Amino acid sequence: MAAKPSGAGKAPAWTTPADVRTASLRAWNSGELLREAALPTGLHPRRRALKHPSATQLRTDYALAAAWAASWVPAPQGCSLDHVSVGASTIGANTLPAAAVFASASDEILFLGLGRESAKFTELSRRVTELDAGLTAWAMLRPLELLKYGEDALTAARVALWFAANPAPGIYLRQLSLPGVHTKFVENHRRLIDGILAVLAPERPLVGKNYARRHGFHAAPDRVRVRYLDSAQAPVPGMDDVEMTAAAFAAHPLDVDRIITTENLINFLALPPAPRTLAVFGGGYGFEGIRDAAWLKDVEVLYWGDIDTHGFHILDQLRSHHPHVHSILMDEETLLAHRDFWGREALPSHAVLTHLDASENTLYEALKASTHQPQLRLEQELLRWDWVLARLP
Template identity: 55%
Template sequence: MLRELVEPTGLYPRRRSLKRPTAAELRNDYAAARAWAAELSAATGHYSLETVDVGRTTIGSNQLPAAAMFATVEDEIAFAGKTRESVRFLDLVAGLSELDPALRGWALKRPLQLLGLGGAALTAAQVALWLRDNPAPGIYVRQLSLPGVHTKFIENHRRVIDEMEAVLLEGASAEAEPEALTEASDVAEDASVVADAPDTVLGAGAARTPAARFDRRHGFLHPPERVRFRLLDPETPLLGGPDDVMVTAEAFGALRLPVRTVIVTENLVNFLSLPQRPRTLAIFGGGYGFLALRDAGWLRDCRVLYWGDLDTHGFRILDQLRAVHRHVASVLMDEATLLAHCDAWGSEPSPSRAALTRLTDEESIVYKSLGNDDYGSAVRLEQELIRWDWALERLLP
């Protein structure tokens, strides 16, 4: 109905069928049926009623409402009690159209979302217009100087801004010279991709978070990925002594450390608790964020062990890490460890069903068994619940 207010399609007058009582319902509860018909007949200010004859052969002829006929969309909106909302919607559409006529198209695609956003939609439209007119600005989102626009606003409205920019780019391509049409269409298609879809492969150019993907898509600067690590070799002091260091991914990739073994773990306490060992480095993984390790080519010359949670998402993270470094071996992610700690099993909230192609045969068996509930319903063993003596025997043989 909101779309019909803006772009009439000839839908009105509009007939709305009514679910009316049957002859049996009339016989069993005549008072309720009569009250229903009377209520509809008394509220005919916004519609006219069509009636049918019901019950002629059972309890006698009764004229019951069969359909309501609305002459205009405004009449039906008024009957629904939404006149005030419809006026607000038209005001918002007018505001968007004043900013750029192409934005009217977005309003028609998302009428209820526009109502829900209210004035924030106009602010999001101003951001989309700025992005259209300032491709690849090379600044941080924080530096965007538009009224009412701040980092948190961008974070909360990324998808709307992307959709609006796509509409604007489509409008621009329609007015462009023929040789510019293809380029503008490609940009619009890229902008219309769902902003927060996860990367399936952490290859070149992948972005780890929705914010990072938004920044990359629009040419904003984004804080660099960072790597946190500990050098476990006491004979090789790092930076004058500290053994817990965080550097940018670029700096990590340029390191030349005298290590032969690298242990990646997802749990902070495990990371901090790993004991000293010659020529060994520990990395705090932090979930699906292995983009920071992609360009550290020197890791290919090391034995890399990955220790994640023994659940489906732990194997999924392992699979994605191998997209960056295929030689990674898992540790403490085997069936023997799982069964030896059944007293510590928990429940995985949303088990993964993804097809993982980079697991070994043994890993695939455990992954599929977890996903199929062969050990029990949504079983998981968090890495911090594995006995420390058991862990050290397998991590540092």
């Protein structure tokens, strides 16, 4: 383009090499470019159109247009340029870049400067396919995962292959004997292993909270920790803090009139002596230990949790198994009396709860609606102990 006078003004939004790079990076980040490089489907040659100066803009902002055209010279590595003639009938023909063309996915990867990563993926996909041909589908589905985890992805693939071949191993996960694989590896790569297994055995459901049980392994039984707040009822003098399996707790009714279950360990340990009363440590959503204890229907059951949406969600779930459960220290009076200790709940629950009483539901809805403060949370261990003692039943 020959130099001509230019008009002043802000540079128009013409497509820059950086803009094309952004578009190509989206294709890389979706895994598309790695898939296309390995198994082309016809997406390439790919033509990425460029927004270029119009004839009017050439006349009014010629210097800017010339600078823009120069930014495309030479063509970036990995692509060629298609050109178009603009302004022939007004200011004279000017040849401008109209599209960046990538002959292949490999060329587009070269344009991004990611050739080394692409070569690494090619090697990893070859090795994972050598483990089992069925793993090719996973490598193509999750190419960036394979690239990210590298050698760990190959190890995870070996674990997934073993899981697929042994759907009901009937051993503890810790007993898994694969060379170079330890229990911590499985624990730290559960999502990766399950993702691979979902491709290897799509008909196999992967459900359940307990990872070991989900894959047919034995799992440590749920346990219940209790404190006899009436020392006279302890099974052995001085043995007032006892832990047992949930099955034992459910099968053997304890001779008490009242149970107080709390999520916080220190509160569990600090509860004062009380006649014929048992304290149970719940540990958040981990109340599975008392869920199946049918004998609780003949005992007063009190639940003390955090004043936040999840505290009421836990209460709701517990009450779905034991409808007679009463909440304590989870009321608006307690909340407002401890304003100095208010905190924030990271991820509030918005579940519809159907087992709360009217006052509990009112407070739960107020928490969801941020009536007092957004994402309000009052942790039970922050309550003043004199307040607690004055209100314990």
